[in-house]
Amino acid sequence: MAPNPVIVQAVEKLNYRVTVGDVATQAGLNIEMANQGLLALATDAGGHLQVAETGDIVYLFPRNFRNVLQSKYFKLQLQEWWNKVWKILFYLIRISFGIVLIASIALITIAITMILASLSDRDDDGGGGFGGGIGFFYFPDLFWFFSPNYNTGYRSHGSGRRQREKSDLNFLEAVFSFLFGDGNPNANLQERRWQEIATVIRNNDGAVVAEQITPYLDDIGETYQQEYEDYMLPVLTKFNGKPAVSPEGEIVYSFPELQVTAKQKNSQSIPAFLREFSWRFSKATSSQVMLSAGLGGVNLIGALMLGSLLRDGTVAAQVGGLVAFAQGIYWLLLAYGIGFLGIPLIRYFWIQWRNQKISDRNSQRQSRAKLIASADEKLQQKINFAHQFATNTVIDKDNLAYSTETDLIEQEVENSAKIDAEWQKRLEEGE
Structure with a gap:
C-alpha cells in the first residue's frame, strides 16, 4: 500500500526528523493515523527509529526517501505523471470556454451576415432594404484582447493615461473564472x-x-x-x-x-x-469581467437574432453551408448563450448567501x-x-537510548560511560 502523501509532505517540511506529534500537528491528522503512517513510511523508505530514554520515538528519514518510494511503488510514479498531465488538461478545459465563446460569436455573426446578404440579393428594389451591402450590421473588432499589451494598461481618450487593473489571468482564463469562479477558498x-x-x-x-x-x-x-x-x-x-x-x-x-x-x-x-475566507466572484479584473459579460450579451443577442432569421425554414436550405450548420446546432448555441449569462448570475447570489454564513461563523x-x-x-x-500538566520533551542525541541507524553493540560501546554513570546513580539512590 502506497504511503499517505500528506505524511510524506509533512516529513519533508519538518526536515526529515519527526515525532508522531510533529506530524499530527503539521498535517492535522489524528494521532493514530500519524503513528501508523510513520511506521509504514519508515518501513518502505528505509527510515530509522531513534528511541529516547523516556521511551518516546523519533523517526529519521533519508533526504532522498521520496525517490526510494517512487522506485518502489508504480502507483506513486503514475500519480506524479497524472498530476502533470492533469495540469495541462485542466488548463485546456479552462480556456476552452473562452474559445467556444469566440467561436460561437463568430459562427453566429457569419451566419447572420450570409442570411442578410441572401435577403438583400432577393430584394427587388436593388438599393433598398438590405441592398448596397450590409454596412449597418457592424460588429466591432472583438479580438483586440489578444493584444500582447492587454494587461499593461491603455491610454484613455482625452484624459491622460489610466492604469488597468492587473490580473494573473489571460482573457481565456478570465472567461472560465467569470463563469465558474476560482474554486473553494476554504477547500483545506x-x-x-x-x-x-x-x-x-x-x-x-x-x-x-x-x-x-x-x-x-x-x-x-x-x-x-x-x-x-x-x-x-x-x-x-x-x-x-x-x-x-x-x-x-x-x-x-x-x-x-x-x-x-x-x-x-x-x-x-x-x-x-x-x-474562513469569503468566496470571490472572480479573480479576473473588473474590465475582464465586463468584457466577458459583454461578449456573453453579444452572443445571446446574436443567437436570438439568428433564431428570428431562421424561422423561415427555407432560408437555411437556400443559403446552405455554414448557415445550415448553424441551424442544425441552433438550440445548442442558444443554450450556451443563456447559460453563459445565467450561471454567473445564479452564482453571484449564491456567493452572497454563502459569504453571509461565513461571516456569521x-x-x-x-x-x-x-x-x-x-x-x-x-x-x-x-x-x-x-x-500543572504542561511539559515539553525534546528528543535530541543527548537523551537517546538507542537508534536503528547503527548496530546496538556499537551504540552500547559508544555510550558505555553514560550507561555506567546511570547505573551508579541508580545504585546510590537505592542505598
Whole structure:
C-alpha cells in the first residue's frame, strides 16, 4: 500500500526528523493515523527509529526517501505523471470556454451576415432594404484582447493615461473564472482547523482548557450544553487527549503525544480564531469581467437574432453551408448563450448567501477568542491548573537510548560511560 502523501509532505517540511506529534500537528491528522503512517513510511523508505530514554520515538528519514518510494511503488510514479498531465488538461478545459465563446460569436455573426446578404440579393428594389451591402450590421473588432499589451494598461481618450487593473489571468482564463469562479477558498478548512488546534495545544506545552480551543470550532452547542464541554470529544479522539478535573470541578485536557518533539521550537504564531475566507466572484479584473459579460450579451443577442432569421425554414436550405450548420446546432448555441449569462448570475447570489454564513461563523469564533483574551479570574484559575500538566520533551542525541541507524553493540560501546554513570546513580539512590 502506497504511503499517505500528506505524511510524506509533512516529513519533508519538518526536515526529515519527526515525532508522531510533529506530524499530527503539521498535517492535522489524528494521532493514530500519524503513528501508523510513520511506521509504514519508515518501513518502505528505509527510515530509522531513534528511541529516547523516556521511551518516546523519533523517526529519521533519508533526504532522498521520496525517490526510494517512487522506485518502489508504480502507483506513486503514475500519480506524479497524472498530476502533470492533469495540469495541462485542466488548463485546456479552462480556456476552452473562452474559445467556444469566440467561436460561437463568430459562427453566429457569419451566419447572420450570409442570411442578410441572401435577403438583400432577393430584394427587388436593388438599393433598398438590405441592398448596397450590409454596412449597418457592424460588429466591432472583438479580438483586440489578444493584444500582447492587454494587461499593461491603455491610454484613455482625452484624459491622460489610466492604469488597468492587473490580473494573473489571460482573457481565456478570465472567461472560465467569470463563469465558474476560482474554486473553494476554504477547500483545506478542516486541515487548517486541526493544524491550528494542534498548534494551540503545542504552544501551551500540551495542556489546555476548552475555552482555548473553542475559537477554532464551529457549533459548540447552546449555552446550557457548553457546560459539559462535549465539543472537546473530537479533539480528544484525534490527538489522544486525556481529561483531568481540578479541585473546583473544572476540566482541563493534556495531550502526551503533542508534548514530544524532535526539535526545540518557539511558540508558533497562529490566528486568534479560525477564519474562513469569503468566496470571490472572480479573480479576473473588473474590465475582464465586463468584457466577458459583454461578449456573453453579444452572443445571446446574436443567437436570438439568428433564431428570428431562421424561422423561415427555407432560408437555411437556400443559403446552405455554414448557415445550415448553424441551424442544425441552433438550440445548442442558444443554450450556451443563456447559460453563459445565467450561471454567473445564479452564482453571484449564491456567493452572497454563502459569504453571509461565513461571516456569521467567523463572528462567533472571534467572540470566543475575545473571551480567552480577557479571561476572568475563574477562567484564569482553570488555565493555571492546566499548566500543572504542561511539559515539553525534546528528543535530541543527548537523551537517546538507542537508534536503528547503527548496530546496538556499537551504540552500547559508544555510550558505555553514560550507561555506567546511570547505573551508579541508580545504585546510590537505592542505598
